[in-house]
Amino acid sequence: MAMLNDAVREQAAQFLQELPHPVRIAMFTQEIECEFCRETHQLVEEIAGLSGQISLEVYDFVADKEKADEWGVDKIPAIAIVGADDFGVRFYGIPSGYEFTSLLYAIRAASTQETDLSEAGHQFLSELSKPVHLQVFVTPTCPYCPQSVVLAHQLAIASPLVRADMVEATEFPHLSIKYQVMGVPRTVINETGHVEGAAPEPMILDKIAEALAGAEE
Amino acid sequence: MDIQPLIVTPVKEHARVPLYDLVIIGGGPAGMTAAIYAGRAALKTLLLLGATPGGQMSNTEMVENFPGFPEGVGGANLAQRMQQQAGRFGAEMLVDTATAVDFSARPFTIRTNSQAYLAKAVIVATGAVPRMLGVPGEGEFFGRGVSTCATCDGFFYRGKKVVVVGGGDSAIDEGIVLTKFADQVTIVHRRDELRATKIYQQRAFANPKIDFAWNSVVEEVLGNEVVTGVRVRNVKTGKPSVIDTDGVFVYIGMVPKTDIFRGQLEMDEWGFIVSDEHRRTNVSGVFVAGDVQDYLYQQVVVAAGSGAIAAMEAEKYLGEYPLSEIETEKQKSEPPGVCEE
Numbered sequence: 001m002a003m004l005n006d007a008v009r010e011q012a013a014q015f016l017q018e019l020p021h022p023v024r025i026a027m028f029t030q031e032i033e034c035e036f037c038r039e040t041h042q043l044v045e046e047i048a049g050l051s052g053q054i055s056l057e058v059y060d061f062v063a064d065k066e067k068a069d070e071w072g073v074d075k076i077p078a079i080a081i082v083g084a085d086d087f088g089v090r091f092y093g094i095p096s097g098y099e100f101t102s103l104l105y106a107i108r109a110a111s112t113q114e115t116d117l118s119e120a121g122h123q124f125l126s127e128l129s130k131p132v133h134l135q136v137f138v139t140p141t142c143p144y145c146p147q148s149v150v151l152a153h154q155l156a157i158a159s160p161l162v163r164a165d166m167v168e169a170t171e172f173p174h175l176s177i178k179y180q181v182m183g184v185p186r187t188v189i190n191e192t193g194h195v196e197g198a199a200p201e202p203m204i205l206d207k208i209a210e211a212l213a214g215a216e217e
Numbered sequence: 218m219d220i221q222p223l224i225v226t227p228v229k230e231h232a233r234v235p236l237y238d239l240v241i242i243g244g245g246p247a248g249m250t251a252a253i254y255a256g257r258a259a260l261k262t263l264l265l266l267g268a269t270p271g272g273q274m275s276n277t278e279m280v281e282n283f284p285g286f287p288e289g290v291g292g293a294n295l296a297q298r299m300q301q302q303a304g305r306f307g308a309e310m311l312v313d314t315a316t317a318v319d320f321s322a323r324p325f326t327i328r329t330n331s332q333a334y335l336a337k338a339v340i341v342a343t344g345a346v347p348r349m350l351g352v353p354g355e356g357e358f359f360g361r362g363v364s365t366c367a368t369c370d371g372f373f374y375r376g377k378k379v380v381v382v383g384g385g386d387s388a389i390d391e392g393i394v395l396t397k398f399a400d401q402v403t404i405v406h407r408r409d410e411l412r413a414t415k416i417y418q419q420r421a422f423a424n425p426k427i428d429f430a431w432n433s434v435v436e437e438v439l440g441n442e443v444v445t446g447v448r449v450r451n452v453k454t455g456k457p458s459v460i461d462t463d464g465v466f467v468y469i470g471m472v473p474k475t476d477i478f479r480g481q482l483e484m485d486e487w488g489f490i491v492s493d494e495h496r497r498t499n500v501s502g503v504f505v506a507g508d509v510q511d512y513l514y515q516q517v518v519v520a521a522g523s524g525a526i527a528a529m530e531a532e533k534y535l536g537e538y539p540l541s542e543i544e545t546e547k548q549k550s551e552p553p554g555v556c557e558e
């Protein structure tokens with residue numbers, strides 16, 4: 001059975017209608033011990049079929065370890081959205097439920113390289129001197145979560161120093177415990193910093209600055 | 218595996234401020250229903266969905282009392298259906314939040330983060346957001362044990378203990394949802410009986426995982442890195458005590474979302490927008506629907522109903538006061554303080 005019903009497929013196709021530049025979806029999967037690999041694979045296959053600008057590559061997490069290392073993929077199912085560059089946009093766990101929206105946004109932004117970031121946001125990013133890793137923990141039933149994921153991915157697309165992951169908390173319970181996720185969205189910044197809730201752009205930027213300053217001490 | 222509604226994004230490329238017959242602010246059941254009616258009435262309609270398309274429905278596990286769904290319907294699913302129905306009749310939809318409005322002259326101006334829009338008529342359907350306890354620790358531990366969304370965060374309380382604060386439908390229903398994850402759910406309620414609908418009460422009383430702290434109010438949320446407990450006080454005896462818990466879910470009612478309309482639309486002392494039975498506000502051409510004007514019922518079906526009324530009234534109003542093209546052009550050439558990109 002198709003993952004996307006007709007109405008959703010139509011909406012998605014329309015959303016991805018005029019992608020100016022090609023986008024690669026690289027998916028990492030595994031036959032066993034991966035609850036949602038099969039569904040994730042099917043989902044990206046259906047998405048890739050919606051636009052001639054989207055190509056799909058599927059890798060085995062074990063057999064293609066080199067590829068996984070190259071793209072910094074350390075858990076599965078994983079999706080890397082790659083445009084003219086690898087902007088560091090990743091999805092760990094299936095982007096279903098509300099996160100389907102985040103997936104479409106990531107594809108479109110990787111193609112257009114356009115973001116909704118403010119002038120101040122771009123300024124902030126241009127002054128970054130150290131790498132930033134954002135991990136946005138979500139559940140598929142959280143309506144506020146795509147805001148945080150989309151923002152994190154846009155920051156990654158706008159800056160070569162930023163990479164951003166969606167992490168589906170229920171599929172990676174050990175990470176939820178490690179990062180003390182008790183509510184979503186929760187954005188973990190460079191392992192140490194964190195933001196609770198769907199924080200707006202200025203607040204995320206403040207927290208990034210804080211985390212970077214804290215790491216210096 | 219569910220795939221939820223596609224969120225549409227603001228398009229930033231308008232060279233000038235676009236004019237609509239009707240701008241609906243809010244994408245809950247009230248706004249979506251209004252958009253269905255407006256679309257069918259062939260009004261050029263923009264629906265601003267804000268940060269939570271679907272509104273409160275989108276974090277409601279199951280809606281059992283919306284007619285036409287005898288088995289009940291998932292809140293997110295119902296939201297998705299309404300959104301698709303609104304789209305089908307031509308309403309444009311954007312995930313954009315109104316940050317300021319000017320209702321002092323027609324066409325009205327609605328400003329968002331990225332853009333300004335002009336409207337010959339407006340429906341305000343911004344709904345309501347959870348009321349918070351306002352006690353020490355609540356803000357500090359928000360997202361670290363304090364939550365207002367059981368459907369979002371329930372998963373993290375598998376095998377744990379949680380407290381639900383409140384005694385109405387939402388508190389009891391979400392308390393029952395939480396028993397799917399948590400081992401124990403303690404409902405803290407300030408009275409000695411529940412306000413919730415009987416069917417919810419019966420289910421809660423029959424659920425072995427649910428217990429009650431009656432006549433009790435939460436005075437502090439306790440914790441270090443994460444929540445460890447709540448300090449409560451018995452309002453009858455005055456006696457304080459501590460309930461150990463891993464999570465606190467707050468369902469003590471809703472507050473209307475009306476800040477951006479302050480000074481322009483008449484409100485009651487609680488901030489609900491005042492309207493007549495035709496959902497007309499004190500500004501001619503501005504209508505209101507849903508929880509933002511309803512402190513009494515706050516139900517999906519009621520919000521949808523008032524959305525229909527507001528849209529039908531807006532259509533009638535636009536027929537009577539079409540706003541001539543010349544007038545419109547004049548207004549458009551000098552939109553109040555709008556910066557173009």
Ligand SMILES: Cc1cc2nc3c(=O)[nH]c(=O)nc-3n(C[C@H](O)[C@H](O)[C@H](O)COP(=O)(O)OP(=O)(O)OC[C@H]3O[C@@H](n4cnc5c(N)ncnc54)[C@H](O)[C@@H]3O)c2cc1C
Pocket residue numbers: 242243244245246247248265266267268269270271272273274276277279280281282283313314315316342343344345346387390391474477506507508509514515516517518520
């Ligand atoms: C946990 C819970 C369970 C519930 N269960 C039920 C139930 O079983 N049955 C039932 O009938 N009712 C239930 N309700 C109540 C019901 O959900 C509400 O009455 C209904 O959603 C109100 O609809 P609304 O459209 O007025 O507002 P809301 O649903 O609150 O929607 C408001 C909309 O406005 C948008 N918005 C806000 N500000 C702006 C802005 N500045 N610019 C643009 N957009 C904005 C938001 O993004 C949102 O889309 C429940 C509520 C809760 C919280």
